[in-house]
Amino acid sequence: MTDTSTRQYSLGNIWRTTTVRLTMMFIAIFVVFAVVLLAFIAYHTSIQIQRQQSHSIEREIAQIELLSDEAGLRTVAFAVQRLADRPGPGIYYLGDATGQMLAGNVSNFPTLILTEAGRYDLAYERGLEIYGDADGVESTTGTAIVHSLELSNGLKLVVGRDVGERRGFTEIIFSTFAWGALAILALSVAAGGLTARYVLRRIAAINSTSAKIMSGSLSExxxxxxxxxxxxxxxxxxxxxxxxxxxxxxxxxxxxxxxxxxxxxxxxxxxxxxxxxxxxxxxxxxxxxxxxxxxxxxxxxxxxxxxxxxxxxxxxxTPSGAFADTDISAVVADVAELYMPVAEDAGIILTCEAEPGVRMQANRELVGQALVNLVENAIKYLPDGHEGERRIVISLKREAGRIFIEVADNGPGIPEPDRNRVFERFARLETSRTEPGAGLGLALVSAVVRLHKGTVHFEDNNPGAKAVIAFPAA
The missing domain is CATH 1.10.287.130 (Signal transduction histidine kinase, dimerisation/phosphotransfer (DHp) domain)
Structure with a gap:
């Protein structure tokens, strides 16, 4: 990393980068959603605990009501007292019509609770018998929710649950939620910082390379x-x-x-x-x-x-004409027909082997000009003193989803190291440059082929050279 890129991403400037801004935005979104989700879980858990307590109270009331319908007063009182003697958050009271307590673990209730059935919240005090080395009664206070009603035999029944345990559990849930939110925030910031640092390092490497290239080092x-x-x-x-x-x-x-x-x-x-x-x-x-x-x-x-x-x-x-559905077979045939008399005057036999009906999307004039340049190049470099018949063969075929145009001769050929160089502008194999021409014909062929998404190269024709143009059929 260069000094420029280091200064650019120093701590003083890093907060102004788009990467850090986007990272912080995603962190904020993630934290908000995580906090909302945890808050929903905590609230829903508290509500479920409250509902569970209410269902437990209603279930015990239903059991006592069923017992009071089927059994006598002593049996109902005994059952209520057994429930009251159990350790736990249960609140129980059973009294007669005059308000006299018959069984339970809480005796002092407001008159309203005993006279009117319903659901109430109240502060209470209850006593629990302690057995063992220190026999006696332990008194506890708290807050409870209770349901009061009158049984079918005229007795007053109050069943409830202490809410202190539930509230303590709720506090634990929300405390855990708060710590979890802080942990999520801290981990998100750390992860975002690492992500931003990684992205900025990669961008700084690109900037460093760009700076070196702009200073003249094109090989970077x-x-x-x-x-x-x-x-x-x-x-x-x-x-x-x-x-x-x-x-x-x-x-x-x-x-x-x-x-x-x-x-x-x-x-x-x-x-x-x-x-x-x-x-x-x-x-x-x-x-x-x-x-x-x-x-x-x-x-x-x-x-x-x-x-x-x-x-x-x-x-x-930007060719001189738009691409259109072109009969390439006709283009090859026309070029061959045009140059047959020229080749004959030069003592060269020019033949055409074109597969009929080959069509593609192309610029007819440019493809024709590229083929003309190849044919003229072959005629130009077939020497007069060549032994045997001097031949040029133009062929067209469709094979493996591609269209191939070949111009082959039996001349001296092109040395392998020069087969790519001949497609460069002003490139000429004749180093003295005394022959006519500017060395642009094959450069034009290469440009036209690239325009049509094709490839062109020279092969050894044994003897001679063979130019091979490959166009995609579609």
């Missing part, structure tokens, strides 16, 4: 960790883009050098011819020849610039 690449995550996918894409940019920059440098060489020579000849024609003692015939030469040189320069413009349009994806 974004580091790939090998985890195959989205950052590695982005780094791989960026590195592929940087590879392409580096190739284009190297190609631009080479193109600039070649343009300076290939255009300076004809421009110099133009100037010299024009200067010679303007001399006072120049012969009119020489002036006419000089003008014709000037026109020829100008035409060559225009063709060079037209080729450059066409290559630029093809590489930019």
């Amino acid at each position: 690449r974004v580091p790939v960790t090998g985890r195959n995550d989205e950052f590695d996918a982005m780094a791989t894409s960026l590195n592929a883009m940087l590879d392409r940019i580096e190739q284009l920059m190297a190609g631009l440098k080479e193109v600039t050098d070649n343009v300076a060489h290939d255009l300076k020579t004809p421009l110099t000849r133009l100037r010299n011819k024009a200067e010679a024609a303007l001399r006072d003692n120049a012969d009119p015939e020489k002036q006419r020849v000089a003008l014709e030469t000037t026109i020829a040189e100008s035409d060559q320069l225009i063709r060079t610039f037209n080729a450059l413009l066409l290559i630029a349009r093809a590489e930019a994806g």
